[in-house]
Amino acid sequence: MQFDSLFVNRFFRKIPLGINRQLGAFLVLLCLLGPSLAYAQEKAKVDSPNGQVSVLVFLEEGKIFYSVTFEQKSMLEKSPLGLVTNAGSFTQELSFVKSNTGEEKKSYTQDRIKQSFIQYHANTLTYTVKNSADQEISVHFQVSDNDIAFRYELPMWGETKGIVVERELTGYKFPSASTAFLSNMMRPMTGFARTAPSYESGYVADEPIANTNAPLGYVFPSLFKIGNDGWVLLSETGVGSNYTASHLSAIQEGVYTVAYPQAAQNNGFGSSGAQLGLPSYTPWRTITLGNSLKPIVETTIPYDVVDPLYKPSTNYKFGKGTWSWIVWQDNSMNYEDQVAYIDLAAAMGFEYILIDAWWDERIGYDRMEELIRYANSKDVDVFLWYNSNGTVNDAFQTPLHKMNTSFARKKEMKWLKAAGVKGLKVDFFGGDKQETMRLYEDILVEANEHELMIIFHGATLPRGWERMYPNFVGSEAVIASEMLIFVQDTREKEAFYATLHPFIRNSVASMEYGGVLLNKFLNKGNRQGQERLTTDVFQLATGVLFQNPVQMFGLTPNNLEEVEPFVLDFLKKLPTTWDETRYIAGYPGKYSVIGRRLGEHWYIAGVNAEKTPQTVKLQLPMFQGKKVLLYNDDKAKQPTLQTVEVGKNGEFTVTIQSNGGFVLTNHE
Structure with a gap:
């Protein structure tokens, strides 16, 4: 706190002596307290409705940090926040602007997740800072009883309309005795037909965090045991065409940070950053925590903070299906074997059959229509497999070049709807860049227009998609049965x-x-x-x-x-x-x-x-x-x-x- 000395001298001369002395003592006290009062202003705290979860946000030497406690036990120590964009940086020389608190309540139903009716109640904190160029940014926290969701909110910066977010400082510093349960990020353009990354790596379990130094980091979600104090699950949600998907870096100086896709993903095409138009916001970073694994298993935070992007075009039906390829492999892609699997689905009372790669070449479109009619006569509906691309990797299975452009998709989906197909399994994405997120969203949106459900394979983690996209019915993103x-x-x-x-x-x-x-x-x-x-x-x-x-079983x-x-x-x-x-x-x-x-x-x-x-x-x-x-x-x-x-x-x-x-x- 600073005062103009000339103003102070003139002010005191006009005040009677007794009052002058009292006021002088007050101002001296105010000057002494000034730095601590200013610092207190720069700290903001928000608790969960039940008071067990606390988030503290603060500035320190021009940098922004946060920490998290659960039942007064430290779950995340001083951890960094911040963004770097091509139009402004929020990593240092930041100053406090304001903080606001509030409350968020909602109830909703969801027909395809672990729980059908959800009541969400969170307390909120919006903490705003500015950089040396007077550009503002806010970190918005929503804290419910076992979950934290936070994101960056970016207002207009003068005449700036479009920006690229190049990287985040968002970090997680766990107590040093913590252990980790993590799956490493796959090296781009490796594996089958250069289709990695596809979220199909193994796991380390109960690994001391000091040892978690995989060169390319780790995929979300990421689980941590905080000594004897509890558990923390990290992830993100609300990622569509609006942003890149992220992952967790290797630990560096005790801190994990949010990392963006490697430049080599998708054959080197597309930016690793995220393109935004202002005003805008980033996806949600989520933290689920508790003193047992119960909140981890039961959390609905990936869906609590997102909303549907469009309405379903039809009443999508879920259920079980048969699938010849998983055990009988490529050689089963013929009319007779698919009839056998349709009959298996009918005998089991299953709703679907998934007909996998090569069907277009080995069965053909005309006979496929005949096969679909046969399946329908048995009260079985059909999912068909598609290759997602023809440009970003070397996957050669057909149908190829049917899903990577809008013109091809619309033509193909028109036939699919007319033939009576109910869903698609789209494979071989291999990347987390915003370009790929747009492809996921484009496929989903256009499929809904043709009353088609979508399963993604060789794909990234779904990030709130069950709620965002009404025709999304699952992704692999795991070491699966194949x-x-x-x-x-x-x-x-x-x-x-x-x-x-x-x-x-x-x-x-x-x-x-x-x-x-x-x-x-x-x-x-x-x-x-x-x-x-x-x-x-x-x-x-x-x-x-x-x-x-929708479960395709390996019977x-x-x-x-x-x-x-x-x-x-x-x-x-x-x-x-x-x-x-x-x-x-x-x-x-x-x-x-x-x-x-x-x-x-x-x-x-x-x-x-x-x-x-x-x-x-x-x-x-x-x-x-x-x-x-x-x-x-x-x-x-x-x-x-x-x-x-x-x-x-x-x-x-x-x-x-x-x-x-x-x-x-x-x-x-």
């Missing part, structure tokens, strides 16, 4: 990954895994070759653990004769949409138990990745004192079905075999 066919290491780690997904990848978005494989050997002969190392009941459990509104026609009838009956009744999801028990990388409900029917499912059987005591108030069905493995790892009674106190003890699983359900 890698069980191709890679021995994935077969050996199938249970390990299955215990991670409910806490990480599937926690923030639908996950089109393509699982429930019941062949002992993952090939057409089912006699030798790629041996499945998990049990049949493990596979049933993943049908519950892995949430996606084969021979399963109708070779698998226990009660196993098939389970799959016939299994829902793919849910009203509620609940964390029951588990530890990422060891075992997981999740509960899901549709209407009055509960499914409690668990799997075990440990080398020995695990006996777990569960708290199941939904089954308190009731008789329910238990699908489990016996000691020989064969599937069993029995009726059991849960204790009047809601306790139930179950033994899960190694690489095995169980399901408890009241759906008879």
Whole structure:
């Protein structure tokens, strides 16, 4: 605080002596307190409605930071904020402008996520600073009871209309004793036909954060254990054509930062930054936290802070499907094998069949129309596979050059609608740049105009898309079932990954895994070759653990004769949409138990990745004192079905075999 000395002298001469002395003492005190009062002004705090989560935002030496506590325990230490654009930088020499607090409340229904009815209540803080050029920027926080969402809001800067955000300083500094559960970012233009990155890397589990130094960083979502104090899940949401998708850097000086796509993605085409027109805002960065894994599993924050971008053009129908390619592979792409899989879908009461790559060459458009009519006669609808591009990688499977331009898409989708196709699976994207985000959005928007649902494969993490795009019904973005066919290491780690997904990848978005494989050997002969190392009941459990509104299961026609009838009956009744999801028990990388409900029917499912059987005591108030069905493995790892009674106190003890699983359900 500064004063003009000439003004002060003149002011004091005009005041009586007694009053002069008192006022002088006051002004001296004010001068002494001035710096601390100014500093206090530059600090702003917002708490969650229940008071357990606190976010503090502050300036320090011209830089902006934030920190987070949960139940008064430090979850994020002093962590940086800031943006760099081509029209102005917000990294240093910042000064405080103002801060505002408020409240956000909303209720909504959503038909394709882990919960069907959501009530969202958050307290808000908007913290505004300016740089040395007097350009302003705000950081807007919304803090609910176990979640934080924040984004940057950019007003007009004079005559500036368009900018490019080049990078963020947004960082996360965890206490040094924290451990991480992370999947590394894939190197661009590597892997099959140079299609990476495709979010198909393995995971480190419980790794000390000091060791998490993968050169290209880690994908969202990212899970952290904060010593004995709790858990934190990081992700982002609200990314469409408006921005680039981001990931997490390797740790540097104790801090992870938000990182933009590598320049080499998509064959080097397109900017790594984000193009915005002012006024505008960035996507939401999300932080989910708690003293257990319950808030991590049950969070709906990816959907709470976004809204639908358009209305559905029809009443989209979700359900289960068959899929020849996953086990019978390319050779199954012929008319006769697809008839066999249509018949399998009809026998199981499934709604769909997915017909994969090469159908245009090996079946053809005319015979495909005939095949669709046959499927419809069996009350089965059709999804068709497409290659997303023809320019950014070397993927050669057809149909090719049908989805990467508006003209080609509209022509193709007109035929698809007329032929009666209900959905597409679009593959091989391989990038997170804004150019690719626009392609995702363009496909979704134009597909909705033709009443088509969309599944993305070889693709990025969905970021709020289930709510933003009404015809979006899932993405892979995970080491999915196809890698069980191709890679021995994935077969050996199938249970390990299955215990991670409910806490990480599937926690923030639908996950089109393509699982429930019941062949002992993952090939057409089912006699030798790629041996499945998990049990049949493990596979049933993943049908519950892995949430996606349209599930393409890896069944084969021979399963109708070779698998226990009660196993098939389970799959016939299994829902793919849910009203509620609940964390029951588990530890990422060891075992997981999740509960899901549709209407009055509960499914409690668990799997075990440990080398020995695990006996777990569960708290199941939904089954308190009731008789329910238990699908489990016996000691020989064969599937069993029995009726059991849960204790009047809601306790139930179950033994899960190694690489095995169980399901408890009241759906008879």
